[in-house]
Amino acid sequence: MKGLTIRLNGDYLAHTHSIEQGNCARQMISVQGMEMVFYSMPQGVQGGFQELECPGETEAYYILSGRIKLLPQGEPEITLGPGDIFYFTENETLLPFHVLDPLQMILFSNESRFEQDAETNRALLDVMEALQEIDGDTRMHCDRVRKLAMRIAREMNYPASGLHDLFFAARFHDVGKCKVPKEILIKPARLDEKEYEMMKEHAAISAEMVRPVFGDEIARIVKEHHERPDGKGYPEGLTATQIHPAAAIIAVADSYDAMVTVRPYNKGKTPTEAAVELRRCAGVQFDDKCVEALCCYLQRKGLIKSEGRGNA
Ligand SMILES: [Fe+2]
Known part of the structure; x- marks a missing residue:
């Protein structure tokens, strides 16, 4: 029938x-x-x-x-x-x-x-667990970024058809850090220029790792998660309209999480301080619509006051 x-x-x-x-x-x-x-x-x-x-x-x-x-x-x-x-x-x-x-x-x-836990993802999930063992944060960071990215998407009415790709790209966006030397990955201080160049390679490496499992679209999003609207990001130096919208969301969620997370060498910003910083860099370093969507979400959750402007 x-x-x-x-x-x-x-x-x-x-x-x-x-x-x-x-x-x-x-x-x-x-x-x-x-x-x-x-x-x-x-x-x-x-x-x-x-x-x-x-x-x-x-x-x-x-x-x-x-x-x-x-x-x-x-x-x-x-x-x-x-x-x-x-x-x-x-x-x-x-x-x-x-x-x-x-x-x-x-x-x-x-x-x-x-699909989130399916065997097809197992190799990537295992790499994430191994990374977590090494640096104590990458897997948890990616999980937080994924959740926040989905919140931003919800706030900005991101097309439902793109949520699947956003979810998995955010989840594995830093998986390529497994190829970054451990001493750079866990260095409790600012990276020097050469170390930073090596760290930057993780975006393209992550993309190549997810490509066989999730395909070209998710690989593209992963690769572009450190691009900036002003063209000063990496690895390609793309500009605002060239950057995949999902990558722009991940970039904002990623930076927010990095700012508010307490690390041995970083006491962590308050949500209000992070929101002020994101707004200061909106349109230059970060997509302004994504920044506003994040701030709306944070405000609704009572995590920031005064829309994150001033009085940090
Ligand atoms: Fe990254």
Whole structure:
């Protein structure tokens, strides 16, 4: 029958094991604009439902068997069992959970959640973990940048069709730092000119690492995440209209995160100080629309006052 697809028992598109806590299994059973994932978790697993990152994203869970306790912050715990349903439409915080009995449940999502941890990304994810071991931050930095980039995109009504590329480009934008010598990567001081030149190579290296997995578009975004509207960025020295819009978003999220993150040699700016600095450089170093979108988001979250102007 036209339009009907049948895939028999066990014909999964992909599956992952031991993604979190070493003992969870996830098995994807369908994608096509929406996604359906079968989860099986042993008793005792503790984790969290991640915040939703895409505008209009919805996640619905249906419990087939077992029991799960949800632990919303500042609210009573809720225990759910077979036949129960819970779903998220605007979840901006992590929702902790505890599996009370061996759990089987199905996730329906209108975004591709599964792909984030799929085996195809495994090599890149492993590199990110290795980098985290070396410098103690790159993987976490990329995760923060990814979340912030998605917030900026939401704020500026970035086309939904581009969110997938933005998500993965942001997630792996610095993966090429694995080829930067360790002593440069973890140097607790300003880099000299030669070291900085070596550090700059990470943008092009990252692009070549993601290309075989994600293709040319995401590779381009990754490569351009240090370009500047005034043409003084790297590696190509592109100007405003030549820079991929997703790369411009990542550049702002990247710089904001670098500014507010406390490091041994950097006490970190306050969000207001960072916003003032981004606005000062808007249109020159950073895309002005992306800067404004970030500031709107920060203001809405109560992280900056006076739209980040003055009084830092
Ligand atoms: Fe970078």
